[in-house]
Amino acid sequence: MTTMKPTAEPAAPQETTSATDPEQQWLDTVYRKGEKQLTPRAIIAGMLIGGVMCLSNLYVFFKTGWSLGVTLTACILAFAVFELFRAARLTKSEFTILENNAMGSVASAAGYMTGGGNMAAFGALLMVTTTRPSAVWLMLWFGVIAAMGVFAAIPIKRQLINKEALAFPTGTATAETLRSMHEATHHGDAGAEGAGGGKEKARLLGIAGLMGALLAFLRDAKAAWIPFNLPGSIALPFQIAGRAAKDWTITLNCELVLVGAGALMSFRTAWSLLLSGMAGYAILAPRLAAEHAIKEVSYKAIVGWTLWPGAAILVASGLTSFFLDYKSIVRSFRGLSGIFTGGAKSEKEEPIAEVECPTWWFPAGFAVLAPIVILLMGFLFQIPLWAGIIAVPLSVVMGFVAARVTGETDVTPTKALGPVTQAVYGVLSPGNLAGNIMSANVTGGVGLHAADLLVDLKSGWLLGASPRQQLKGQLFGVVAGALVVVPAFWLIMPDPSVLGSEEWPAPSCLVWAGVSKAFAGGLGGLPPGADRAMGIGLLLGVVLALAERFAPKKLLPFVPSPAGLGIALVIPASNAIAMFIGATIAHVLRKVKPALGERLTVPVSSGWIAGESLMGILIKLLAVAGVLQK
Known part of the structure; x- marks a missing residue:
């Protein structure tokens, strides 16, 4: 699991060399006693x-x-x-x-x-x-x-x-x-x-x-008294390997929660998500289907294979860092x-x-x-x-x-x-x-x-x-x-x-479950070719973590984020696309209008996320109560 926080350059840890005791100085000048x-x-x-x-x-x-x-x-x-x-x-x-x-x-x-x-x-x-x-x-x-x-x-x-x-x-x-x-x-x-x-x-x-x-209400709330619903996604007008793009989870998601989440992450993480998502679902998945390494073309079948290199990247990069x-x-x-x-x-x-x-x-x-x-x-x-x-x-x-x-x-x-x-x-x-x-x-x-x-x-x-x-x-x-x-x-x-479906990808759950299976039961139950992909993922995770640490600062924005690459392989491509859109909007706004971008990004993104997610939960409560259809 990754936690998104406001980014800032961390100061190097410093031991106090001043003769002044920092704790006494804090008590004398900063501490608000009695408030x-x-x-x-x-x-x-x-x-x-x-x-x-x-x-x-x-x-x-x-x-x-x-x-x-x-x-x-x-x-x-x-x-x-x-x-x-x-x-x-x-x-x-x-x-x-x-x-x-x-x-x-x-x-x-x-x-x-x-x-x-x-x-x-x-x-x-x-x-x-x-x-x-x-x-x-x-x-x-x-x-x-x-x-x-x-x-x-x-x-x-x-x-x-x-x-x-x-x-x-x-x-x-x-x-x-x-x-x-x-x-x-x-x-x-x-x-x-x-x-x-x-x-x-x-x-x-x-x-x-x-x-x-x-948006969440108009999209997800269903009842006889609601005249219409917005679509959950918009299909893209092209095919991959003779099948519609949506079969490979490549669609435009109508979820502001994903756009808001993308706006709160770094642009480097977001373009890494898009890169890995497209490589996984537009290139790797059709090849897996052609070689019968997956039994059907569906999100659950695809992620059952891509989970392993994705988890390997996340674990290797995390441990290396x-x-x-x-x-x-x-x-x-x-x-x-x-x-x-x-x-x-x-x-x-x-x-x-x-x-x-x-x-x-x-x-x-x-x-x-x-x-x-x-x-x-x-x-x-x-x-x-x-x-x-x-x-x-x-x-x-x-x-x-x-x-x-x-x-x-x-x-x-x-x-x-x-x-x-x-x-x-x-x-x-x-x-x-x-x-x-x-x-x-x-x-x-x-x-x-x-x-x-x-x-x-x-x-x-x-x-x-x-x-x-x-x-x-x-x-x-x-x-x-x-x-x-x-x-x-x-x-x-x-x-x-x-859990693990296209509606609820639960990528972190998939990773934890995969790691547990690997440690508890060995790698014998992996799908065909997944062991080799895991090895590549482990190596890639180590290399990218080293690059994050030692690459010159000016080159760091061009180094793929291991978190972005790994997570993209365990979520639908549509999620990666939506988060990339959000990150791109925030990135361009900060570049073109820095002050406006600073004022808008956190409150607007947080509002989209809170509003849609809480309405989604309310809709489920109303469905249980019989007010809305399940």
Whole structure:
């Protein structure tokens, strides 16, 4: 799974050489002591907005394989809602910048409940096994894993953020956005432009959301009282190998959610998607059909073959990038050792100790949560006790590594964390598909939520917020996300057999399921020629990851993105085309009108995605209620 975030150039990690203690300087000049932060309205708003974003992310995830950034959109929405409440005199006090920042921590924890391998693992589980845990057990499972990630962030926060000042570009961008929106509240007329910008973004997001919702309703809502429906796709007037282009999934999709997702990704990723999608479905698939390597010309048959080179590219590039960051890994282990060796000054003697999360929260949190996870691993997925015990320290190590890599690159290496754990458990517990998949879910979930909290703590550090308040907010968000994500999944996917279909490609689920099968049962069951294609994919993934790291900066835009190439082989070509269109529009707009592109891209794209995805879920609810046809 890939997470799309605002891009920025990460600053190189630097050890502070100044005689000034950065933590004392922060306490003296930045920390806003006594200002309200995690208020009841911030918690409620964060849980509600985060729950809605979780629904939207779930829909997008099974369509595209990507999870979308949550915090920025949530902060814009909260700002707009409370400004509206204040104008209507429904609330007297202003929704402050620190309240919005705390709300963002709640919302991000809830919205990212789809990430970290949660839905990729659960979807893969349903595809390859008959294991069907109850909704209550799954809520507990996802919630406890996410909470472990929150506590895993505690011991390394001060080192990564306070002392080394790692970039965490998304956290920095969030702080800058919050400042621009709330400046008028704190500085009067001097910040009017910033507040106006915030209101404009909120207005654009709302208009785009209505557009996405209207399109989804006119396309998907079916009933006797609805006179017409828009088409789901537009056929292209040409043939490939004697068959219509649509037979090879090459059509124009009428889905703004895909166009919006493309606009939020880099243009390099988007053209790589198009290149790989066309090569896979217009060139490779007809050849496979001619050689009878696939039994029929359909998306499911084609992707049953192309999955293997696609997964190989994703796994190889993820692992290569992961190990190229060996310095981050080494620093992570040093940070881990520092937990046990301690510092020269006791925590109680440090002034900042009254603000930071106490270090004892980390072992106390794991003492409570780890036994629950180990018991659930055995009870739900038949993972041996000894193997479950191994998962806990492994998840902590991976969480530390994920946090540092995120801080330095803004990319959480979930494509590497999952396969590493699947490989370990493929050896320790061979043949246990459920255990192989869900043990990797533990590693990925802890890693993602540790990194997510640190991204939020970076914005809080820049704004002068209390880390303790943000951590508590993150736990509220975990509860909200766990309560929403499981019933929402069953609402969207009442029949799990649709996973991997053209309607619901679920590319990340296909990859996790494929990796699990390969580690658990060997490669003997692969379709003809897929083993050779996997070898090529592994080599290509390694080469492209090396090129990403070492190619001259001016040549990097011309290096194919391994994420784009790999994902394109496990989604329909129509999805790749739609995302490329969105990315091209955003790219051209930024080039021709940079200021306009900067103002429009995020709110309009996020609005399209949220509007269409939430209307899609509402249509399913209305169909269940009998208002619309199923």
